[in-house]
Amino acid sequence: MIRAWLRSWLFLPAAIGMAGLLWWAYRALPQVGDSRSLYGDYIATNAVGERHATDTVNAVTYDYRGIDTLGEEFILFASVIGVLLLFRRQPGHPADTSEAHEDEQIEETIPPTDTIRVTMQGMVAVMVVFGMYIASHGQLTPGGGFQGGVILATAALVVYLGGRVDTFKRAVSHPLTEIAEALGAGGYALIGASAFIVGAAFLTNWLPLGQTGQLISSGTILLISLAVGLEVTGGFALLMHAYLEEVIKQEGGE
């Protein structure tokens, strides 16, 4: 108790010092609204002509800064793997429960009302279409793989919210989400490596760029965006699987 109190009081001078340093650093930055970034200017003027992608944010994410996004995608991948690793079933562990116990638990769950179920079914269809639209139009309008993937994963969550754990398990197949996750992560790296075919450097946008404003355009940006969409959908759905398993295990263990 005294330790927490002491820690809070030690934090006070540290926070004041930190605030002073931040103030010092931020004062040297240009005023909000006045920023002039050479790279930002370059992208804003040239990205559309060079990459035939009208959304310059995604041109940066999936092309100019593609190798960073690859790294960030693997942070996502590693986090999901970490969660799966932590929640894996260990034989002999006190929290380990048998399959029979799990079925029992599902039987006991109160079924959702018809209102919730019908609303959910309507919402899921719209969300899946919208998620695919956002994921595939990233090169044209705001959106892309990350956003579309999150919307698709939310659709999977709505299945659970409106249904039951077994509905979720039937609708969102566990092996399929694993395959999506792996394909997404591997696909990104492979699209990057495919530039070697034409003798270009890793992640070079070597495919035909197409006509600006068309759905099939911007070369590898579209493909990478779709791979990221797959990865994010799979990763988030896997997280949901892991947490739902854990909830069943905890409730069953009591």
Add this chain to the structure above:
Amino acid sequence: MGHFMYGVAAWVFLWGLYGIVSSRNLVHQCVSLAILQTSTYVLLLGIGYRTGGTAPVFADIPVGTLVVDPIVQSLMLTDVVVEVTVLALLIAMVVKANELAGTVDPEELRVLTG
């Protein structure tokens, strides 16, 4: 707007830090970390903003229009998704800590056990 937005970023950052330092619950600590990270969004938006600039999407505006910096937006975009998954990993660790030690109070997590 001057430097006001940077002040907001520093304010959010320090409150997040305070939450982490003073926390008596690991879940609360994870949420504090998430709040601390949102300060980076405010900072990046402040750095990239341009008075009168619009979104850097040229689907319906001609190239050459004054837009905000697309690079910091790209940085934020990936940051958001990574934050959520890292948070999921941290919460998984909290669940495991609770299972093994029977507490989510960082003060009581003192002994390393295998």
